[in-house]
Amino acid sequence: MDSLSQIALGAAVGVAAMGRRTAPWKAAAWGAVAGTLPDLDVLIDHGDPILNMVLHRAETHAPFWLTLFSLPFAMVVARLSGEWDRWRRWWWAMWLVLVTHPLLDAMTVYGTQLALPFSDHPFGVGSIFIIDPLYTLPLLVGVVWALSSSAGQGRRANAVGLMLSTAYLGWTVAAQAAVTDTAQKALAVQGIRAEHLLVTPTAFNTVLWRVVAVDGAHYHEGFHSLLDEGDAIRFDRFDRGTALAADIGAQDGVQRIQAFSKGFWAMWEQSGQLGITDLRMGQEPAYIFRFAVAERRSPVVPLAESRQIGSRPDVKRGLSWLWRRAGGEPLPPPR
Structure with missing residues (x-):
């Protein structure tokens, strides 16, 4: 916190x-x-x-x-x-x-290593x-x-x-459980088989919840407000960048993020840089923990030190959407 x-x-x-x-x-x-x-x-x-x-x-x-x-x-x-x-x-x-x-802290999604020195599992x-x-x-x-x-x-x-x-x-915890049940039903209706399912509240409230479902090479993001009419959830689908595993999957930093995020990660390539994002903190397309780990050359060259290039959403626009969407308006998320 x-x-x-x-x-x-x-x-x-x-x-x-x-x-x-x-x-x-x-x-x-x-x-x-x-x-x-x-x-x-x-x-x-x-x-x-x-x-x-x-x-x-x-x-x-x-x-x-x-x-x-x-x-x-x-x-x-x-x-x-x-x-x-x-x-x-x-x-x-x-x-x-x-x-x-x-x-x-363990009530948040970040990950708190409560069991050290016996286990480094990040509880969240x-x-x-x-x-x-x-x-x-x-x-x-x-x-x-x-x-x-x-x-x-x-x-x-x-x-x-x-x-x-x-x-x-x-x-x-009770609200999260209720939204998780709603999300599982919505995913089943849409034929999405989630390997990992994340349900977390959006900023500053527990009325509007973000749902992320990882499905192999893709992940799906949707939002559900406790004030929505009905239980339908609209999901947007995004590529997870799994094809880049051959280039950067063996790097220590990449493997650390994969483990720490508990499977909620995506690899990416942009402007000659390759990297990995923790999908838990933020929402499309803005994530705080987005790291560049290599450069696209022949062969790919790992960076001596990763670079955090995360971004935050437009605050004014984001808060306006958050307030209205939490109130039950069926608005698409700002992209």
């Missing part, structure tokens, strides 16, 4: 876990700090854009390593807070903040967009209330914020 959501979650969990044992501002401040720490791995440059992508949300997001880190970190927090006699409670609070960070439920105000606002309101009102009333408000945000996560 975005940094603001993680800060708000960390502060809320800190206040809830410490309760009456410290001042709410101390619990919120240290919770916000701990809620930010796992994402500092973005400052690590692994020397290649693809490596930077697939190694984000790795060790710093693994509960095993976070548990080991939580004890010395909590001892420092307790000492700096002047509350050494409560270091065990600080340990409990900081552990909760640290581990809820990757658990929340994909039921919530990386920025969703309806998740973050209850947390912010609860924390602000806790910091600006009487202790008992503030703790109750903070708890309500946590419950509402958690309930919203439950709603996203």
Whole structure:
């Protein structure tokens, strides 16, 4: 999730876990700090854009390593807070903040390697967009209330914020399941046999959902709003570029993206460059994680370092379409 959501979650969990044992501002401040720490791995440059992508949300997001880190970190927090006699409670609070960070991240589609060091599988439920105000606002309101009102009333408000945000996560999973069922039926009607099926919400909401079905050498993209009349989904078909596997399929970066995206990838060739795209984040024709990995020569020449050449859609046009399409208008996506 975005940094603001993680800060708000960390502060809320800190206040809830410490309760009456410290001042709410101390619990919120240290919770916000701990809620930010796992994402500092973005400052690590692994020397290649693809490596930077697939190694984000790795060790710093693994509960095993976070548990080991939580004890010395909590001892420092307790000492700096002047509350050494409560270091065990600080340990409990900081552990909760640290581990809820990757658990929340795992609800997005990106991929969080929760099982390290035992497995590098990237977990990603994909039921919530990386920025969703309806998740973050209850947390912010609860924390602000806790910091600006009487202790008992503030703790109750903070708890309500946590419950509402958690309930919203439950709603996203239920909505995703419902749209998945609708998508499977729509694909069957149209004779599309999906090897992989992705159902994720579009930006900032859980009303309009994007559906991607991978079918061999092609992938199909469609959109379904919970406010649509009927369950029909219009799919656009795109070439997956599988013929380029002979040229770049053996490259390490390509194989990493194929594994990390869980099969939702497409190879491409443009202006003498060959590359691969993670189809999960973005929509046609704009994708954030689009990488050039080789140049078309005779023979093909791999690049010493991949180049990220992703793009974002026109914001004004995209938001206008998003709002209207989420409301149930049967509009084609902007291309």
